[in-house]
Amino acid sequence: MIEIGKYQELRVNRLVDFGAYIGVSGEKEEILLPGRYLTEEMVPGSMVRVFVYKDSEDRPVATTEKPYATVGEFAYLSVKDVNDTGAFLDWGLTAKDLLVPYSEQRSRMRRGGIYLVYVYLDKTTGRIAASAKIEKFLGNVYPDYKVGQEVSALVIEHTDIGYKAIVNNLHRGMIYSNEIFRPVELENTVKAFVKQVREDGKIDLTLSDRADRRTAELADRILEYLGRDDAMPLSDKMSPEHIEMLFNSSKKDFKKAVGHLYKEHKVAMTEDRRIVKA
Numbered sequence: 001m002i003e004i005g006k007y008q009e010l011r012v013n014r015l016v017d018f019g020a021y022i023g024v025s026g027e028k029e030e031i032l033l034p035g036r037y038l039t040e041e042m043v044p045g046s047m048v049r050v051f052v053y054k055d056s057e058d059r060p061v062a063t064t065e066k067p068y069a070t071v072g073e074f075a076y077l078s079v080k081d082v083n084d085t086g087a088f089l090d091w092g093l094t095a096k097d098l099l100v101p102y103s104e105q106r107s108r109m110r111r112g113g114i115y116l117v118y119v120y121l122d123k124t125t126g127r128i129a130a131s132a133k134i135e136k137f138l139g140n141v142y143p144d145y146k147v148g149q150e151v152s153a154l155v156i157e158h159t160d161i162g163y164k165a166i167v168n169n170l171h172r173g174m175i176y177s178n179e180i181f182r183p184v185e186l187e188n189t190v191k192a193f194v195k196q197v198r199e200d201g202k203i204d205l206t207l208s209d210r211a212d213r214r215t216a217e218l219a220d221r222i223l224e225y226l227g228r229d230d231a232m233p234l235s236d237k238m239s240p241e242h243i244e245m246l247f248n249s250s251k252k253d254f255k256k257a258v259g260h261l262y263k264e265h266k267v268a269m270t271e272d273r274r275i276v277k278a
Contacts, residue, residue, distance in 0.1 A: 003052060010048060011025045011046070012045065031062050032062065049064070051070065065093050065094060067092045074134065079113050138170070142201055143170070147194055167203050193206050222247070223277070234274065238251075258275060
């Protein structure tokens, strides 16, 4: 079955003067891939990865161009034109702009403006459209994530406590300011990790993977140890067994944690390689 609004691997069935007709292997349905997208490798029987949409006459058509977002995804897109129907967005396809009907706009969109939208397939017309009313597309499925699971997070808003994000195009998430150790920019998609799933279905995120968190936790324990009155001297020459006894850690993780503290100017190294609080 050929799906509108998705990438698909389709078979080249036959070549014509104006392109190629392609379809799912073993099925009769086929659509046009216009000639401007053909390459020498596209011969009958070969497979081609395409994106499928409907043209101005409501006919399914394929392209090898890559839209900025497909059906089921959120993206920041710019407005190319506005008319009585709605706003038309640049979504990366030469032959087709993306419509946001007036009924799907939170406020009137302006030419040249950049807006966060959700790309969906209109069930009535079968056409691809977009909506700026993003709230109705979030949290409709309860999140089923494991702690530490890697996710994709689209950063959409800065607040007093951190950054709001859209997780895997499905859920609301939050990256807290006190856990951010590298620059975060609005409108960018970042790799994040699940810290916890809250009862309301929102997700607390961290930008640090398990190894980074393990290093940060060990660094805190090292600092705490160095602050004790009865602390024995620490050195990067200590044996793995000694480090295991003191911190329940490998020497590799210990050296990474010390390096982190050194870069943060929280510890210093003496001439005899002892580690001391800075």
